[in-house]
Amino acid sequence: MTFRLRQIAVAVTDLEGALADAEAIFGASHPYEDSGVARYKLRNAVYRFGDTFLELLTPVAGDTTVGRLLARQEGDCGYMVILQTDRIEEARSRVAKAGIRVVDQLDRNGCGFTHLHPRDVGGTLLSIDYMSRWTQWEWGGPGWESHAAPACSIVAAEMHGPEPELMARRWSAVLGLPCSEHEGGWRIALDGGELLFLSDSERRGEGLRALAVLCAQPEAVLEQAAKRGRASPDGGIRLWGMTVRVLGPASKPPLHSAQTGE
Template identity: 25%
Template sequence: MTSENYVRLRQICLAAANIGEAEGALTDILGLEVCHRSQLDQFGLENIMYAINGSFLEVVAPTRDNTAVDRFLARNQGRGGYMAIFDSANVARHKALAEASGVAPIFERYDDRADLLQLNPKATGATMLEFDHHKGGDDMMAKYHWAGEGWQEYVNTDVTGEITGIEIAGPETAARAKLWAQICDRPVSQENGVAQITLDYGRLRFVHNPGEKQDLFTAIDLTAKDPTAMRARAKKAGCTETERGFICYGVEFRPVRAD
């Protein structure tokens, strides 16, 4: 049953310089086909999306110079995830919570399909946060307008199972966890000394790393039918291996075996 005030980690957005190269690599690594692609001239970007069970992985690439994505890639030198997108029951509620915490919107849109709120990443830190509500989309396998019609046909859990969470790492993660918890209206808990926020779907982890100059969105937790095979495909695609997974488009993918 869906909570009346649900907040779900629904979509992760990564940034790439070349959308074609990103599609070639991720299609092979994830064992999935792109469920939706579009050109967003307003923001000077193009994107592709993968349906990972009821959540989504998006990759954006700039189509002209001096756009937000272009500046992000230059500023971070390819490190860190670009956006964390939350599906919520009431966007206005999260806007009020954000503003009460001193975080202002940088873009918002409300229409008969969906409500959308993007928060100033300079205030949220680590990555841009977006809160959406999709009309007719309370069920995670129902409407999700950013992915187009028929996205459910692209769901295939034979290789990639689901996204279970993300990790933020840096020197100010205690403050970051407190702020994000206030905006999400969920408590901060501790697990083995690591702050975390558990949502109705997905978990946010905040790892203190004083060696970083700033907090960054550093990792994606996901399940896979065969994590070893996924890591091998990532290595073949040119991704850097890590102890727990591989680096791909600025973040560490950490696949574990699906139950």
């Protein structure tokens, strides 16, 4: 069974400001507004980053899950990690056997998702998605392949918590993938990416705290971030309540590569 990191969702209080940062810093364009999120009382914008996707979302009404999360975190924060699998029935069977609660599920036109309760999995809301073709991505909007995209892709998601090993082992059990110690934390390798689990140094509780983005021209991205006052002292970018680590082509790939058919 293969999993890859396909989309990251981030909750923001100011959607227009968040879009402006994504477009100015990364050169993102053609945001897709998915009307399907209206049933959650949300508005969103989805950007293509190569064949991965960044989703920025905000509540449009009171008493929403995202609104409560923003209140607890006192501002913008990571919301969801979306993985694509080539064997959805096997993945769902493993979720059921592990006793993980499913908070939402959809199947339509050869694609779908399963959202897992963050308290059962740990770290953040996890969605396991499938498409009829491996290269397809319904949530990117019609014709997303024809839209220009930044020469960047999302290659890692980083969850923080008071017990990173326990969190990593829960994800490992749910996904059926091994976890291992890695640079002071824990790691699960994906197809073309990775999940990292680190100690909660900011004492904010469990959460999606950082992303790694592989860019063809990292210096240009960091320069634009500095112009918008988003550069962080550690050489990354501070955006949407998260740290965005910018990797260049010469960076050691934090991943392994598996092959899968369509």
